[in-house]
Amino acid sequence: MSGTELLSVRDLRKHFAIKGGILSRTVDKVHAVDGVSFDIGAGETLGLVGESGCGKSTTGRCILRLIEPSSGEVWFKGADVRQMNGTALRALRRDMQIIFQDPYASLNPRLTVGAIVGEALIIHDLAKSQRALEDRVVQLLETVGLQADHMRRFPHEFSGGQRQRIGIARALAVEPKLIVCDEPVSALDVSIQAQVINLLEDLQEQFGLTYLFIAHDLSVVEHISTRIAVMYLGRVVEIAPARDLYDTPLHPYSEALLSAVPIPDPTVKRKRIMLQGDVPNPIRPPSGCHFHTRCPIARPDCAQRVPELRESRPGHWVSCHYRG
Amino acid sequence: MAETLLDIRGLKTWFKTDDGMVRAVDGIDLHVDRGETVGVVGESGCGKTVTARSVLKLIDMPPGRFEAGQILWQGRDLIPLPNEDMDKIRAREIAIIFQEPMTSLNPVYTVGGQIAEVLRQHDKLSRKQALDGAVEMLRLVNIPNPAKRVGDYPHQFSGGMRQRVMIAMAMSCKPKLLIADEPTTALDVTIQAQILELMQEMKQRLGMAIMLITHAMGVVAETCQRVVVMYAGKVVEEAPVEALFGNPRHPYTQGLIRSIPRVDRAAEKKQRLEAIPGTVPSLLEPPPGCRFADRCKYVTDICVRGMPPLKEVGPGHYVRCVL
Numbered sequence: 090m091s092g093t094e095l096l097s098v099r100d101l102r103k104h105f106a107i108k109g110g111i112l113s114r115t116v117d118k119v120h121a122v123d124g125v126s127f128d129i130g131a132g133e134t135l136g137l138v139g140e141s142g143c144g145k146s147t148t149g150r151c152i153l154r155l156i157e158p159s160s161g162e163v164w165f166k167g168a169d170v171r172q173m174n175g176t177a178l179r180a181l182r183r184d185m186q187i188i189f190q191d192p193y194a195s196l197n198p199r200l201t202v203g204a205i206v207g208e209a210l211i212i213h214d215l216a217k218s219q220r221a222l223e224d225r226v227v228q229l230l231e232t233v234g235l236q237a238d239h240m241r242r243f244p245h246e247f248s249g250g251q252r253q254r255i256g257i258a259r260a261l262a263v264e265p266k267l268i269v270c271d272e273p274v275s276a277l278d279v280s281i282q283a284q285v286i287n288l289l290e291d292l293q294e295q296f297g298l299t300y301l302f303i304a305h306d307l308s309v310v311e312h313i314s315t316r317i318a319v320m321y322l323g324r325v326v327e328i329a330p331a332r333d334l335y336d337t338p339l340h341p342y343s344e345a346l347l348s349a350v351p352i353p354d355p356t357v358k359r360k361r362i363m364l365q366g367d368v369p370n371p372i373r374p375p376s377g378c379h380f381h382t383r384c385p386i387a388r389p390d391c392a393q394r395v396p397e398l399r400e401s402r403p404g405h406w407v408s409c410h411y412r413g
Numbered sequence: 414m415a416e417t418l419l420d421i422r423g424l425k426t427w428f429k430t431d432d433g434m435v436r437a438v439d440g441i442d443l444h445v446d447r448g449e450t451v452g453v454v455g456e457s458g459c460g461k462t463v464t465a466r467s468v469l470k471l472i473d474m475p476p477g478r479f480e481a482g483q484i485l486w487q488g489r490d491l492i493p494l495p496n497e498d499m500d501k502i503r504a505r506e507i508a509i510i511f512q513e514p515m516t517s518l519n520p521v522y523t524v525g526g527q528i529a530e531v532l533r534q535h536d537k538l539s540r541k542q543a544l545d546g547a548v549e550m551l552r553l554v555n556i557p558n559p560a561k562r563v564g565d566y567p568h569q570f571s572g573g574m575r576q577r578v579m580i581a582m583a584m585s586c587k588p589k590l591l592i593a594d595e596p597t598t599a600l601d602v603t604i605q606a607q608i609l610e611l612m613q614e615m616k617q618r619l620g621m622a623i624m625l626i627t628h629a630m631g632v633v634a635e636t637c638q639r640v641v642v643m644y645a646g647k648v649v650e651e652a653p654v655e656a657l658f659g660n661p662r663h664p665y666t667q668g669l670i671r672s673i674p675r676v677d678r679a680a681e682k683k684q685r686l687e688a689i690p691g692t693v694p695s696l697l698e699p700p701p702g703c704r705f706a707d708r709c710k711y712v713t714d715i716c717v718r719g720m721p722p723l724k725e726v727g728p729g730h731y732v733r734c735v736l
Contacts, residue, residue, distance in 0.1 A: 279673055286688075287685060287686055351634065357677060368571075
């Protein structure tokens with residue numbers, strides 16, 4: 090890979106132990122993230138899509154080390170994130186921030202908005218005085234479309250969309266390079282979703298931010314991303330520039346996922362690829378290619394061999410034995 | 414002219430709270446004809462779910478109350494009907510499925526037992542017959558191995574499978590109308606596609622009508638014949654589905670349609686989304702004018718003075734806007 094990547098993830102794995110029995114020994118493991126690799130270039134937006142339980146949120150949290158990965162590598166600006174601790178890790182947290190899905194649960198209800206947004210400034214010692222702190226908080230609130238007098242109010246006084254703006258202001262406070270957006274608009278109404286998406290795009294342009302945008306809504310991801318990675322049961326099955334993925338999806342799962350998105354136009358009639366059954370249990374994922382149990386083009390050896398993620402055309406990576 | 418099954422006229426369902434009266438549903442007219450699928454769309458708090466629950470009288474009273482209006486089911490007003498008579502209509506004539514299948518199934522009974530209970534409530538069946546009926550219903554909604562699954566508990570099913578169980582339960586008395594309240598919102602897209610297809614199949618098999626309540630315009634475009642758009646307790650637009658998407662007349666409907674990113678338009682990429690500014694107004698003592706006025710880009714003096722009437726702008730196309 091070239092040297093311009095801000096973030097590189099290599100063979101990242103996270104296995105959660107399931108305890109059982111009276112001695113609460115590990116009886117099984119959930120393979121939440123099962124060997125994920127990708128790069129994000131400075132200033133770009135990588136969309137990470139997949140259905141619930143595919144490991145997309147766990148991937149985001151492992152990168153920030155909010156969850157400790159089981160194995161694999163995470164490189165940020167050429168430094169090995171997994172080896173960091175103490176001061177280095179704290180410095181890293183200034184560069185990487187996260188916006189959560191649920192704007193109701195991710196803000197402390199007992200703190201004022203000013204305290205929530207200002208907290209990181211105090212932790213990282215970024216404000217010289219009380220006055221400077223307040224000025225910066227006001228500036229941040231105005232950047233995300235809120236008003237100065239909102240800083241003395243509490244989270245419950247705001248609507249969902251406004252709370253998400255508070256969460257964004259909090260992430261921006263420490264001037265990060267990378268923001269992991271974990272389903273930032275899923276809990277919002279459509280008219281408010283558009284406001285927040287537009288805000289995220291404006292901020293990216295204004296501050297040169299890089300996003301890892303995690304979502305299950307393909308139309309939102311398609312809109313905001315430069316490149317998209319599709320995940321299924323802990324593995325990346327396809328990575329491609331957003332346009333390519335939508336024009337010519339190669340993996341049968343990406344294809345089915347795209348065709349399942351309802352289009353708000355009754356005149357558009359499409360052929361839908363209906364997947365049979367549910368996503369298998371991640372405790373015992375299927376052998377070989379994880380998708381073979383639901384794949385419309387599966388052949389016997391798909392259950393035997395794990396497909397490698399390979400570059401089928403420039404920039405378009407797919408992990409399938411028979412496509413690409 | 415198709416036969417009208419459900420005809421809601423001027424319905425007002427209000428809730429008394431400590432802060433005052435919340436006008437959740439504030440004078441709506443809505444009808445569903447035999448065999449048609451009507452979509453009711455709107456954002457959280459627009460009154461769509463309260464409308465659905467009002468039809469089956471599933472609103473807790475107090476704090477709720479029917480302030481005005483009629484709910485005519487095949488010509489008969491349901492509002493004054495005593496509970497015993499409502500029980501005969503629920504499930505047998507009008508069935509409902511909810512957004513979250515886990516909270517609407519009883520976790521301590523087997524799914525077979527729960528479906529059998531519905532069957533026994535409405536038809537005189539023995540326990541054995543009812544259980545056989547439950548297996549048959551599970552087979553109908555494509556649950557693999559129904560004879561065995563009938564003895565399983567709700568937690569043993571995935572989200573999509575639970576919604577299938579809910580549909581089986583709703584279908585078990587062959588209702589004339591199915592009210593589906595956000596039936597696929599909690600599901601993944603590939604599972605959503607399966608459930609929508611199943612609902613379509615059930616509709617054709619039983620010839621029932623569907624009132625589909627949702628916030629997803631894509632789902633509406635793909636499944637409904639007629640659409641009613643609600644905003645802050647009022648109907649703002651009603652139209653056949655092609656007219657609504659092809660020629661939306663209310664600024665709110667236009668905003669809703671334009672604010673959704675489109676998967677099929679990769680070519681016109683990097684276009685900015687048209688967001689609707691502001692947020693939904695409070696339903697406590699709403700102002701007299703159009704409720705969308707403070708978010709509308711075409712707002713004029715007339716808009717804030719009084720509520721605009723619903724007027725016909727095309728065949729079956731009504732809009733509540735002065736423009």
